[in-house]
Amino acid sequence: xxxxxxxxxxxxxxxxxxxxxxxxxxxxxxxxxxxxxxxxxxxxxxxxxxxxxxxxxxxxxxxxxxxxxxxxxxxxxxxxxxxxxxxxxxxxxxxxxxxxxxxxxxxxxxxxxxxxxxxxxxxxxxxxxxxxxxxxxxxxxxxxxxxxxxxxxxxxxxxxxxxxxxxxxxxxxxxxxxxxxxxxxxxxxxxxxxxxxxxxxxxxxxxxxxxxxxxxxxxxxxxxxxxxxxxxxxxxxxxxxxxxxxxxxxxxxxxxxxxxxxxxxxxxxxxxxxxxxxxxxxxxxxxxxxxxxxxxxxxxxxxxxxxxxxxxxxxxxxxxxxxxxxxxxxxxxxxxxxxxxxxxxxxxxxxxxxxxxxxxxxxxxxxxxxxxxxxxxxxxxxxxxxxxxxxxxxx
Numbered sequence: 001x002x003x004x005x006x007x008x009x010x011x012x013x014x015x016x017x018x019x020x021x022x023x024x025x026x027x028x029x030x031x032x033x034x035x036x037x038x039x040x041x042x043x044x045x046x047x048x049x050x051x052x053x054x055x056x057x058x059x060x061x062x063x064x065x066x067x068x069x070x071x072x073x074x075x076x077x078x079x080x081x082x083x084x085x086x087x088x089x090x091x092x093x094x095x096x097x098x099x100x101x102x103x104x105x106x107x108x109x110x111x112x113x114x115x116x117x118x119x120x121x122x123x124x125x126x127x128x129x130x131x132x133x134x135x136x137x138x139x140x141x142x143x144x145x146x147x148x149x150x151x152x153x154x155x156x157x158x159x160x161x162x163x164x165x166x167x168x169x170x171x172x173x174x175x176x177x178x179x180x181x182x183x184x185x186x187x188x189x190x191x192x193x194x195x196x197x198x199x200x201x202x203x204x205x206x207x208x209x210x211x212x213x214x215x216x217x218x219x220x221x222x223x224x225x226x227x228x229x230x231x232x233x234x235x236x237x238x239x240x241x242x243x244x245x246x247x248x249x250x251x252x253x254x255x256x257x258x259x260x261x262x263x264x265x266x267x268x269x270x271x272x273x274x275x276x277x278x279x280x281x282x283x284x285x286x287x288x289x290x291x292x293x294x295x296x297x298x299x300x301x302x303x304x305x306x307x308x309x310x311x312x313x314x315x316x317x318x319x320x321x322x323x324x325x326x327x328x329x330x331x332x333x334x335x336x337x338x339x340x341x342x343x344x345x346x347x348x349x350x351x352x353x354x355x356x357x358x359x360x361x362x363x364x365x366x367x368x369x370x371x372x373x374x375x376x377x378x379x380x381x382x383x384x385x386x387x388x389x390x391x392x393x394x395x
Contacts, residue, residue: 015306024089036265063088120302201223307326311333330378
Protein backbone atom coordinates (compact mmCIF):
# COMPACT_ATOMS: atom_id res chain seq x y z
CA UNK A 1 0.00 0.00 0.00
CA UNK A 2 2.60 2.72 0.89
CA UNK A 3 4.32 2.64 -2.56
CA UNK A 4 0.90 3.15 -4.16
CA UNK A 5 0.40 6.31 -2.10
CA UNK A 6 3.79 7.56 -3.24
CA UNK A 7 2.65 7.30 -6.89
CA UNK A 8 -0.44 9.38 -6.19
CA UNK A 9 1.71 12.03 -4.49
CA UNK A 10 3.75 12.53 -7.64
CA UNK A 11 0.68 14.02 -9.31
CA UNK A 12 0.92 17.26 -7.30
CA UNK A 13 1.01 20.25 -9.66
CA UNK A 14 2.05 23.83 -9.03
CA UNK A 15 -1.05 26.02 -8.97
CA UNK A 16 -4.52 25.48 -7.63
CA UNK A 17 -6.46 22.40 -8.64
CA UNK A 18 -9.73 22.99 -10.42
CA UNK A 19 -11.61 22.89 -13.67
CA UNK A 20 -12.35 26.61 -13.85
CA UNK A 21 -8.84 27.95 -14.42
CA UNK A 22 -8.13 31.44 -15.73
CA UNK A 23 -5.45 32.79 -18.06
CA UNK A 24 -4.27 36.39 -18.23
CA UNK A 25 -2.76 38.24 -21.19
CA UNK A 26 0.30 40.09 -19.91
CA UNK A 27 2.88 42.38 -21.52
CA UNK A 28 4.23 45.92 -21.63
CA UNK A 29 1.95 48.69 -22.91
CA UNK A 30 1.33 48.92 -26.70
CA UNK A 31 2.50 45.41 -27.59
CA UNK A 32 -0.88 44.28 -29.02
CA UNK A 33 -2.44 42.65 -25.92
CA UNK A 34 -5.91 44.17 -26.20
CA UNK A 35 -6.09 43.65 -29.97
CA UNK A 36 -5.22 40.01 -29.40
CA UNK A 37 -7.72 39.68 -26.54
CA UNK A 38 -10.51 41.10 -28.69
CA UNK A 39 -9.62 38.77 -31.57
CA UNK A 40 -9.47 35.70 -29.30
CA UNK A 41 -12.79 36.45 -27.64
CA UNK A 42 -14.72 37.34 -30.79
CA UNK A 43 -13.41 34.56 -33.01
CA UNK A 44 -15.21 31.22 -33.18
CA UNK A 45 -11.78 29.50 -33.11
CA UNK A 46 -12.42 27.15 -35.98
CA UNK A 47 -15.52 25.55 -34.46
CA UNK A 48 -18.24 24.98 -37.07
CA UNK A 49 -20.87 26.43 -34.75
CA UNK A 50 -20.38 30.05 -33.81
CA UNK A 51 -21.24 30.03 -30.11
CA UNK A 52 -22.13 33.24 -28.32
CA UNK A 53 -19.34 34.45 -26.09
CA UNK A 54 -20.02 35.32 -22.49
CA UNK A 55 -18.08 38.54 -22.09
CA UNK A 56 -18.32 39.22 -18.39
CA UNK A 57 -16.83 42.70 -18.55
CA UNK A 58 -14.51 44.38 -21.06
CA UNK A 59 -11.45 42.67 -19.59
CA UNK A 60 -12.77 39.14 -19.13
CA UNK A 61 -14.25 36.63 -21.55
CA UNK A 62 -14.88 32.93 -21.86
CA UNK A 63 -13.43 31.45 -25.00
CA UNK A 64 -14.62 28.26 -26.65
CA UNK A 65 -11.92 25.58 -26.71
CA UNK A 66 -11.55 24.26 -30.27
CA UNK A 67 -11.78 20.47 -30.17
CA UNK A 68 -12.56 18.24 -33.11
CA UNK A 69 -13.66 15.47 -30.73
CA UNK A 70 -16.48 17.66 -29.44
CA UNK A 71 -17.44 18.66 -33.01
CA UNK A 72 -17.55 14.98 -34.04
CA UNK A 73 -19.69 13.99 -31.04
CA UNK A 74 -22.15 16.82 -31.76
CA UNK A 75 -22.35 15.70 -35.39
CA UNK A 76 -22.79 12.07 -34.28
CA UNK A 77 -25.52 12.58 -31.63
CA UNK A 78 -27.18 15.74 -33.08
CA UNK A 79 -28.22 16.69 -29.51
CA UNK A 80 -30.82 19.30 -28.53
CA UNK A 81 -28.12 21.08 -26.52
CA UNK A 82 -24.34 21.30 -26.94
CA UNK A 83 -21.96 22.73 -24.34
CA UNK A 84 -18.29 23.00 -25.37
CA UNK A 85 -15.40 23.50 -22.94
CA UNK A 86 -14.25 27.06 -22.39
CA UNK A 87 -11.26 28.91 -21.03
CA UNK A 88 -11.58 32.19 -19.13
CA UNK A 89 -9.19 34.84 -20.47
CA UNK A 90 -8.36 38.22 -18.90
CA UNK A 91 -6.84 41.23 -20.60
CA UNK A 92 -4.50 42.62 -17.93
CA UNK A 93 -3.44 46.28 -18.18
CA UNK A 94 0.05 46.94 -19.57
CA UNK A 95 2.98 46.47 -17.24
CA UNK A 96 5.64 49.13 -16.80
CA UNK A 97 9.22 48.99 -15.58
CA UNK A 98 9.12 49.42 -11.80
CA UNK A 99 5.62 47.93 -11.37
CA UNK A 100 6.91 45.80 -8.47
CA UNK A 101 7.68 49.02 -6.57
CA UNK A 102 4.36 50.64 -7.49
CA UNK A 103 5.15 52.37 -10.84
CA UNK A 104 2.26 52.65 -13.32
CA UNK A 105 -0.68 50.60 -12.09
CA UNK A 106 1.92 48.79 -10.02
CA UNK A 107 0.45 46.66 -7.29
CA UNK A 108 -3.08 46.51 -8.69
CA UNK A 109 -1.61 45.18 -11.96
CA UNK A 110 0.36 42.51 -10.11
CA UNK A 111 -2.66 41.51 -8.01
CA UNK A 112 -4.53 40.89 -11.30
CA UNK A 113 -1.76 38.49 -12.33
CA UNK A 114 -1.99 36.79 -8.93
CA UNK A 115 -5.67 36.08 -9.61
CA UNK A 116 -5.02 34.09 -12.81
CA UNK A 117 -3.64 30.56 -13.07
CA UNK A 118 -1.49 31.00 -16.17
CA UNK A 119 -0.01 33.76 -18.30
CA UNK A 120 -0.03 34.54 -22.01
CA UNK A 121 3.01 36.79 -22.27
CA UNK A 122 2.78 39.00 -25.38
CA UNK A 123 6.02 40.41 -26.72
CA UNK A 124 6.18 42.90 -29.57
CA UNK A 125 8.30 42.00 -32.58
CA UNK A 126 7.03 44.52 -35.13
CA UNK A 127 8.18 48.04 -36.01
CA UNK A 128 5.47 50.68 -36.38
CA UNK A 129 6.15 54.41 -36.09
CA UNK A 130 2.45 55.00 -35.31
CA UNK A 131 2.53 52.79 -32.20
CA UNK A 132 4.88 54.21 -29.58
CA UNK A 133 6.87 51.73 -27.52
CA UNK A 134 6.98 52.57 -23.80
CA UNK A 135 10.72 51.90 -23.71
CA UNK A 136 11.38 54.07 -26.78
CA UNK A 137 12.25 51.35 -29.30
CA UNK A 138 11.44 47.74 -30.19
CA UNK A 139 13.65 45.29 -28.31
CA UNK A 140 11.75 42.10 -27.41
CA UNK A 141 14.53 40.59 -25.27
CA UNK A 142 14.72 43.72 -23.12
CA UNK A 143 10.90 43.66 -22.76
CA UNK A 144 10.95 40.00 -21.72
CA UNK A 145 13.66 40.74 -19.16
CA UNK A 146 11.67 43.67 -17.69
CA UNK A 147 8.55 41.53 -17.21
CA UNK A 148 10.46 38.59 -15.76
CA UNK A 149 12.34 40.77 -13.31
CA UNK A 150 9.21 42.63 -12.18
CA UNK A 151 7.39 39.35 -11.49
CA UNK A 152 10.37 37.86 -9.66
CA UNK A 153 10.93 41.00 -7.52
CA UNK A 154 7.28 40.84 -6.45
CA UNK A 155 7.59 37.13 -5.63
CA UNK A 156 10.63 37.83 -3.44
CA UNK A 157 8.51 40.38 -1.56
CA UNK A 158 5.65 37.86 -1.11
CA UNK A 159 8.03 35.14 0.14
CA UNK A 160 9.80 37.51 2.54
CA UNK A 161 6.43 38.44 4.10
CA UNK A 162 5.48 34.77 4.45
CA UNK A 163 8.88 34.01 6.01
CA UNK A 164 8.52 36.83 8.56
CA UNK A 165 5.12 35.47 9.60
CA UNK A 166 6.55 31.95 10.00
CA UNK A 167 9.53 33.18 12.03
CA UNK A 168 7.20 34.92 14.48
CA UNK A 169 5.55 31.55 15.10
CA UNK A 170 8.72 29.42 15.28
CA UNK A 171 10.40 31.81 17.78
CA UNK A 172 8.03 30.45 20.40
CA UNK A 173 10.00 27.20 20.29
CA UNK A 174 8.79 23.88 21.63
CA UNK A 175 8.75 20.27 20.49
CA UNK A 176 5.11 19.85 19.43
CA UNK A 177 4.22 18.26 16.08
CA UNK A 178 2.74 21.59 14.98
CA UNK A 179 6.04 23.34 15.73
CA UNK A 180 7.99 20.69 13.83
CA UNK A 181 5.70 21.26 10.82
CA UNK A 182 6.15 25.06 11.07
CA UNK A 183 9.94 24.69 11.19
CA UNK A 184 9.89 22.47 8.08
CA UNK A 185 7.72 25.06 6.33
CA UNK A 186 10.14 27.81 7.38
CA UNK A 187 13.11 25.88 5.95
CA UNK A 188 11.24 25.29 2.65
CA UNK A 189 10.26 28.98 2.46
CA UNK A 190 13.91 29.98 2.99
CA UNK A 191 14.93 27.66 0.15
CA UNK A 192 12.23 29.17 -2.14
CA UNK A 193 13.49 32.69 -1.31
CA UNK A 194 17.11 31.77 -2.08
CA UNK A 195 16.01 30.15 -5.37
CA UNK A 196 14.21 33.37 -6.43
CA UNK A 197 17.06 35.63 -5.30
CA UNK A 198 19.46 33.61 -7.46
CA UNK A 199 17.38 34.75 -10.46
CA UNK A 200 15.25 31.64 -11.10
CA UNK A 201 11.53 31.38 -11.77
CA UNK A 202 9.64 28.91 -9.58
CA UNK A 203 8.16 27.07 -12.59
CA UNK A 204 11.66 26.47 -14.02
CA UNK A 205 12.35 23.81 -11.36
CA UNK A 206 10.45 20.71 -12.38
CA UNK A 207 11.31 18.50 -9.41
CA UNK A 208 9.62 20.34 -6.50
CA UNK A 209 8.53 17.69 -3.98
CA UNK A 210 4.84 17.38 -3.03
CA UNK A 211 5.68 18.91 0.39
CA UNK A 212 7.41 21.89 -1.25
CA UNK A 213 4.47 22.37 -3.63
CA UNK A 214 2.17 22.47 -0.56
CA UNK A 215 4.18 25.47 0.67
CA UNK A 216 4.46 27.17 -2.75
CA UNK A 217 0.80 26.98 -3.85
CA UNK A 218 -0.80 29.12 -1.10
CA UNK A 219 1.77 31.89 -1.84
CA UNK A 220 0.21 32.40 -5.33
CA UNK A 221 3.64 33.22 -6.74
CA UNK A 222 3.73 34.94 -10.12
CA UNK A 223 6.75 33.01 -11.42
CA UNK A 224 5.12 29.67 -10.51
CA UNK A 225 2.40 30.18 -13.12
CA UNK A 226 2.81 28.46 -16.48
CA UNK A 227 3.61 30.83 -19.36
CA UNK A 228 2.84 30.68 -23.08
CA UNK A 229 4.89 33.26 -25.00
CA UNK A 230 2.97 34.96 -27.82
CA UNK A 231 5.37 36.66 -30.23
CA UNK A 232 3.37 39.41 -31.93
CA UNK A 233 4.49 39.88 -35.54
CA UNK A 234 3.33 42.15 -38.34
CA UNK A 235 0.85 40.54 -40.73
CA UNK A 236 3.53 40.38 -43.44
CA UNK A 237 6.05 38.61 -41.18
CA UNK A 238 3.42 36.20 -39.83
CA UNK A 239 2.37 35.13 -43.32
CA UNK A 240 5.93 34.67 -44.59
CA UNK A 241 7.01 33.19 -41.23
CA UNK A 242 10.13 35.33 -41.02
CA UNK A 243 11.07 38.05 -38.56
CA UNK A 244 14.41 39.62 -37.66
CA UNK A 245 13.72 39.50 -33.90
CA UNK A 246 12.55 35.86 -33.69
CA UNK A 247 15.96 34.11 -33.40
CA UNK A 248 16.91 36.37 -30.45
CA UNK A 249 13.55 35.77 -28.74
CA UNK A 250 13.96 31.99 -29.13
CA UNK A 251 17.47 32.25 -27.63
CA UNK A 252 16.20 34.37 -24.69
CA UNK A 253 13.39 31.94 -23.89
CA UNK A 254 15.73 28.94 -24.18
CA UNK A 255 18.12 30.59 -21.69
CA UNK A 256 15.55 32.07 -19.27
CA UNK A 257 12.37 29.99 -19.60
CA UNK A 258 13.46 26.62 -20.99
CA UNK A 259 10.58 24.44 -22.08
CA UNK A 260 7.96 27.20 -22.15
CA UNK A 261 5.98 27.23 -25.43
CA UNK A 262 6.51 30.05 -27.96
CA UNK A 263 3.81 30.81 -30.53
CA UNK A 264 4.31 33.38 -33.30
CA UNK A 265 1.05 35.27 -33.90
CA UNK A 266 -0.09 38.48 -35.56
CA UNK A 267 -2.67 40.53 -33.64
CA UNK A 268 -3.01 42.71 -36.73
CA UNK A 269 -3.88 39.72 -38.95
CA UNK A 270 -6.21 38.14 -36.35
CA UNK A 271 -8.04 41.45 -35.95
CA UNK A 272 -8.56 41.66 -39.72
CA UNK A 273 -9.97 38.11 -39.82
CA UNK A 274 -12.30 38.87 -36.88
CA UNK A 275 -13.59 42.07 -38.52
CA UNK A 276 -14.77 40.01 -41.50
CA UNK A 277 -17.61 38.72 -39.22
CA UNK A 278 -17.82 35.65 -41.45
CA UNK A 279 -15.96 32.41 -40.81
CA UNK A 280 -16.22 31.27 -44.44
CA UNK A 281 -14.71 34.54 -45.71
CA UNK A 282 -11.94 34.36 -43.06
CA UNK A 283 -11.18 30.74 -44.05
CA UNK A 284 -11.06 31.75 -47.72
CA UNK A 285 -8.68 34.63 -46.91
CA UNK A 286 -6.35 32.24 -45.02
CA UNK A 287 -6.46 29.80 -47.94
CA UNK A 288 -5.55 32.56 -50.43
CA UNK A 289 -2.60 33.60 -48.25
CA UNK A 290 -1.52 29.98 -47.56
CA UNK A 291 -1.71 30.56 -43.82
CA UNK A 292 -4.12 30.04 -40.92
CA UNK A 293 -5.32 31.78 -37.80
CA UNK A 294 -2.98 31.23 -34.85
CA UNK A 295 -5.79 31.48 -32.28
CA UNK A 296 -6.91 27.83 -31.98
CA UNK A 297 -3.33 26.84 -31.15
CA UNK A 298 -3.12 29.65 -28.57
CA UNK A 299 -6.06 28.18 -26.63
CA UNK A 300 -5.12 24.49 -26.98
CA UNK A 301 -1.51 25.22 -25.93
CA UNK A 302 -2.72 27.04 -22.80
CA UNK A 303 -4.90 24.08 -21.83
CA UNK A 304 -1.86 21.85 -22.25
CA UNK A 305 0.40 23.92 -19.97
CA UNK A 306 -2.36 24.04 -17.34
CA UNK A 307 -2.40 20.20 -17.40
CA UNK A 308 -6.06 20.23 -18.40
CA UNK A 309 -7.92 17.35 -20.00
CA UNK A 310 -11.53 16.71 -21.01
CA UNK A 311 -14.17 14.10 -20.53
CA UNK A 312 -17.56 14.06 -22.24
CA UNK A 313 -21.15 13.28 -21.36
CA UNK A 314 -23.17 12.36 -24.43
CA UNK A 315 -26.68 11.59 -25.60
CA UNK A 316 -29.52 12.91 -27.73
CA UNK A 317 -30.41 15.55 -25.15
CA UNK A 318 -26.94 16.99 -24.65
CA UNK A 319 -23.30 16.61 -25.60
CA UNK A 320 -21.08 18.38 -23.08
CA UNK A 321 -17.33 18.70 -22.70
CA UNK A 322 -16.10 18.92 -19.09
CA UNK A 323 -12.69 20.24 -18.05
CA UNK A 324 -10.53 18.46 -15.47
CA UNK A 325 -6.90 18.50 -14.32
CA UNK A 326 -4.94 15.54 -15.70
CA UNK A 327 -4.51 12.63 -13.33
CA UNK A 328 -7.71 13.08 -11.28
CA UNK A 329 -9.84 10.13 -10.22
CA UNK A 330 -13.44 9.39 -11.19
CA UNK A 331 -15.10 10.82 -8.01
CA UNK A 332 -13.31 14.18 -8.49
CA UNK A 333 -14.38 14.20 -12.16
CA UNK A 334 -17.96 13.50 -11.05
CA UNK A 335 -17.64 16.47 -8.69
CA UNK A 336 -17.05 18.74 -11.70
CA UNK A 337 -20.59 17.88 -12.88
CA UNK A 338 -22.06 18.45 -9.41
CA UNK A 339 -20.25 18.79 -6.08
CA UNK A 340 -22.61 16.24 -4.43
CA UNK A 341 -21.56 13.58 -6.96
CA UNK A 342 -18.02 13.50 -5.59
CA UNK A 343 -19.26 12.60 -2.09
CA UNK A 344 -21.94 10.14 -3.25
CA UNK A 345 -20.01 8.58 -6.17
CA UNK A 346 -20.80 4.89 -6.74
CA UNK A 347 -19.25 4.07 -10.12
CA UNK A 348 -18.56 5.35 -13.63
CA UNK A 349 -19.45 3.63 -16.90
CA UNK A 350 -16.52 4.58 -19.16
CA UNK A 351 -15.21 4.22 -22.70
CA UNK A 352 -12.96 6.49 -24.71
CA UNK A 353 -13.92 8.78 -27.58
CA UNK A 354 -11.19 7.21 -29.75
CA UNK A 355 -12.88 3.79 -29.44
CA UNK A 356 -16.30 5.25 -30.33
CA UNK A 357 -14.82 7.06 -33.32
CA UNK A 358 -13.10 3.91 -34.52
CA UNK A 359 -16.07 1.54 -34.06
CA UNK A 360 -18.80 3.97 -35.14
CA UNK A 361 -21.49 3.77 -32.44
CA UNK A 362 -22.22 2.78 -28.85
CA UNK A 363 -23.69 -0.60 -29.80
CA UNK A 364 -20.45 -1.56 -31.56
CA UNK A 365 -18.39 -0.34 -28.56
CA UNK A 366 -20.55 -2.48 -26.26
CA UNK A 367 -20.33 -5.52 -28.56
CA UNK A 368 -16.54 -5.19 -28.57
CA UNK A 369 -16.53 -5.27 -24.75
CA UNK A 370 -14.98 -1.82 -24.53
CA UNK A 371 -17.52 -0.31 -22.12
CA UNK A 372 -16.12 -0.64 -18.61
CA UNK A 373 -17.43 -0.14 -15.11
CA UNK A 374 -14.91 1.82 -13.03
CA UNK A 375 -14.68 2.47 -9.31
CA UNK A 376 -13.27 5.21 -7.09
CA UNK A 377 -9.62 4.59 -8.00
CA UNK A 378 -10.09 4.99 -11.74
CA UNK A 379 -7.92 7.80 -13.17
CA UNK A 380 -9.98 9.53 -15.86
CA UNK A 381 -8.27 9.64 -19.25
CA UNK A 382 -8.44 12.55 -21.67
CA UNK A 383 -11.30 11.91 -24.10
CA UNK A 384 -13.25 9.52 -21.84
CA UNK A 385 -17.02 9.39 -22.25
CA UNK A 386 -18.50 8.86 -18.78
CA UNK A 387 -21.85 7.99 -17.29
CA UNK A 388 -21.63 8.71 -13.56
CA UNK A 389 -23.70 6.79 -11.03
CA UNK A 390 -24.05 8.46 -7.65
CA UNK A 391 -26.24 8.04 -4.58
CA UNK A 392 -28.67 10.59 -3.19
CA UNK A 393 -27.01 13.49 -1.37
CA UNK A 394 -27.55 13.73 2.37
CA UNK A 395 -28.64 17.21 3.42
